[in-house]
Amino acid sequence: MIQLTRRYQFSASHRLHSADLSEAENERIFGKCNNPYGHGHNYEVEVTVKGEVDRATGCVVNLSDLDTLVGEQVVGPFDHRNLNEEIAEFQHLVPTTENLGMVIDRRLREAWPRVFPGAAPKLERVRILETPRNIFEI
Amino acid sequence: MIQLTRRYQFSASHRLHSADLSEAENERIFGKCNNPYGHGHNYEVEVTVKGEVDRATGCVVNLSDLDTLVGEQVVGPFDHRNLNEEIAEFQHLVPTTENLGMVIDRRLREAWPRVFPGAAPKLERVRILETPRNIFEI
Amino acid sequence: MIQLTRRYQFSASHRLHSADLSEAENERIFGKCNNPYGHGHNYEVEVTVKGEVDRATGCVVNLSDLDTLVGEQVVGPFDHRNLNEEIAEFQHLVPTTENLGMVIDRRLREAWPRVFPGAAPKLERVRILETPRNIFEI
Amino acid sequence: MIQLTRRYQFSASHRLHSADLSEAENERIFGKCNNPYGHGHNYEVEVTVKGEVDRATGCVVNLSDLDTLVGEQVVGPFDHRNLNEEIAEFQHLVPTTENLGMVIDRRLREAWPRVFPGAAPKLERVRILETPRNIFEI
């Protein structure tokens, strides 16, 4: 068994604000991230795949299939987007990087069996970097 | 003479859209950067100072003064902000990273003599990284 | 459950020398690190926190609390210090990066419950980079 | 118990081509990596060692021994080499980075007990980066 981690990048904006909290609480908890006009980041996503190395090809996964999947589920819909305004999951969910990572993880897990059925490599882990200092692992 | 380059970081959102262009032109020129809801980046700013090394202190510039200046003029006002909505200069200027770099350069040059008067070190150069792949030098 | 890893930085000096070893052994084992005048590094510390994402805030941990804790226990006392001369734990312990990592881990674990009591996020792991080539995980 | 990860670097060339596949399959699966003249990479190898910290030395492993071992088994034989033409294991094995990582892992595990016998630190993990975007863990 071997693991491949492949890195992807997208740039997006967001605002941290929860409908379940009062204005004062939102401001206290999220501070400058609660700024009503939003801000943004260059996010890096690391997708880790685990499987056996195919004897004939010497590969653990078809990279082109992986890129297509991550492109369709993550980079395509999220790149150069406002997470609050344009992503369905964040209509009722604060787009913290914790939640963003979990949304990416769920999207990839749901689409995975269609692209990699049966004994194919498994999705082992999703990590997301908000900045080089803040790294989240689902 | 010696040069010191010090790096700063801020995260902000923007939308590329010019009032001087038609909707079709805006879309053709800016592509996904024209998305009306905006997107964002982790910007890195490199401020280069040039001067003589002080014989007693062995320093070219007082770093604490430099940090205060860049904090007041750049990181403070721009971090976790929407450049289009919250920065005066971008009310009538497209917030491309080219223009953002020139605004930062102008702000630092205007405030410079108040903090570093007379024979003090000069502001040599401003560079700004939009992503690790796109670097602008004013 | 989700993990957040946050990176911190400090610069310090040390000398590798063990009172339990002869001069010859100290020199043989530590080589140039045994230099009596010491040397130094820019250390990077990665603190990994594990917990559930709070439904209201979308966060796994209050970053400001985490920064305060790491600042008080690690960055404050260690930054711009000589580990051998100024840190209590290294009065009778060689300040290798292995031991430095274990001291940081112990300090954070002891202070943790005061800042993050009860069902709060757990300290999952401490890592420390001596140089980009030498990485220690406790 | 503590883990040390140490990074090594070598540059090599390879061609992805499997004798078990037809020309058409080779081309379809490996694409531009199947180019008969080969191409190359700057590979980075991370070797992770796990063990107890020695009370006298404060070290988990003798770095000079580790460097000698990795130099003899990996960096020496692979640096500035053509993996297909000059490395015994790749005479009948496609030199994908998956297989390269497994060859490195096997070489280190076989030589390990000669250098680190008995209760010495264990080889915990080998990772190899083909590019900063593609990371393999054995």
Place this chain on the structure above:
Amino acid sequence: MIQLTRRYQFSASHRLHSADLSEAENERIFGKCNNPYGHGHNYEVEVTVKGEVDRATGCVVNLSDLDTLVGEQVVGPFDHRNLNEEIAEFQHLVPTTENLGMVIDRRLREAWPRVFPGAAPKLERVRILETPRNIFEI
């Protein structure tokens, strides 16, 4: 006037060997880089463009045009290639990174006026990194 530097990446193999030198000289001068089977690198190319910022678009250059040009002249022909065997310029020229940088510079300068005619931005500088430690500027 402003400068934009944009980074590109390609992986290729080469062998340092000069037909103007004897075997002994080739071996003495190029050492392990003279290995007849070749080796390879992940090259990074930085293309710096200089020009005025367009008042309407706020841009110094159309990035899509620049990417097309660099793709056609450099990344397309060089990526996953053997420089000695597959690139016309290196049939009678040693493919050191010095010469590789000059070939890239010449290709871009020759094609430049077709893509960026007249008052358009100028090609200011080409840099190429063979490894993170070895950087060449033309």
Place this chain on the structure above:
Amino acid sequence: MIQLTRRYQFSASHRLHSADLSEAENERIFGKCNNPYGHGHNYEVEVTVKGEVDRATGCVVNLSDLDTLVGEQVVGPFDHRNLNEEIAEFQHLVPTTENLGMVIDRRLREAWPRVFPGAAPKLERVRILETPRNIFEI
């Protein structure tokens, strides 16, 4: 003409303290860098060489000669050393990174003609990074 920049690394400790200043001034100007026990850094030095590419070898400089020179003048004497206590130049000079860069520049310029006489490549520039955020160019 072409430029080659090659990067070197060393780790050292220092204390910022000037005999020309009072204790109070030393403390005010250097702050925590004035700590009597010192601290340290992983320094990175970039040496830039400028010259013509040799027609036969395709190289601007013999890297092995350059490495020997920088090893003898900089990395050898400075690595794992205390700059204040062990380096002649800092007996009467504050070892700020500004002064450290100038000392390195002077050492390399003085030794240069012995290694690279006549029409050989010139030493174009020395840069030194104290941390990734603080970069000095002589």
